[in-house]
Amino acid sequence: MSDASLHEFLFVSGLLFAIGLAGVIIRRNIIIIFMSLELMLAAANLTLVAFSRFHPVNGLPDYNGQVLVFFIITVAAAEVAVGLAIIVALYRARQTANIDDLTSMRN
């Protein structure tokens, strides 16, 4: 049984990114849009880890890529905390989480 190739990992990563992008465009619930954003970030992480594994340095994976993934996960965690606080504040003011009802900045 052969091993999975780099292209297969990159394709899965692109597929996950595309599904997340579709979710951001099509969904109306602001929390689910936020979850789709997290999915897109995680798909980018898969690309970084796959390149780190398939371009070894001295027989070891390229750990610079994994350190970048570590930083991305940290920033994503901070982003989730701030974003969910904004959503709660928005819900308190407007009593809705549907972006069709949040159009006061349109005009």
Next chain:
Amino acid sequence: MPQIFFYLFSALAVAGAIALVSFRNPVSCAMSMVASFVGLAALFIGLNAYFVGIIQILVYAGAIMVLFLFIIMLLDLKAETLRRSRPGAVVAAVAIPLLFIVQLFGVLPQTPQPEPEPLALRDAAEGFRDKSVIKNKLANDTLPDVHLVGLTLFGSKGADHPLPSPGFNFPLQIIGILLLVASVGVTALSRKQHAAEPPGNPSRKSPHP
């Protein structure tokens, strides 16, 4: 990683992602997000990135999922009702990701495809300091993943070092400041809006003028 595990876990990740986008109930969406992230973490572990895989499970499938569930239940969100159809958004949601996938099919055959070579752990052990944990583990043919991530993160001195890294101390401190600012910002955001008014003020009866 063996191909059968790759297909198993990537199918789990993609199925979780599709369920996340298509379920109506927000709690089901959060659960399918967890399924997707567990599949992704398994892919990371299959790529010998054990530290990143465990962090993915702890942070995403643990902490962030609990935060999402907490907010969904706090706001008491009901399942999305079918509203009037928005043909523009549906067309965009199909067309833009499809365009992205087509682009992916165009780019992938032109990128170089390195052979999946096994890691040369015993050879990599040569340059490291004697009696160090990294050297001992590498000589025993195990990958000291956490130690190597830490060595890259905090830097290694010497021109002939086997893992040359300038260190990421400055970005690490910026991340620390970012987390501090985020926690202060969240506290400021979640405060009541009219907390600054003195108690007993008659205007408190109408918080939404």
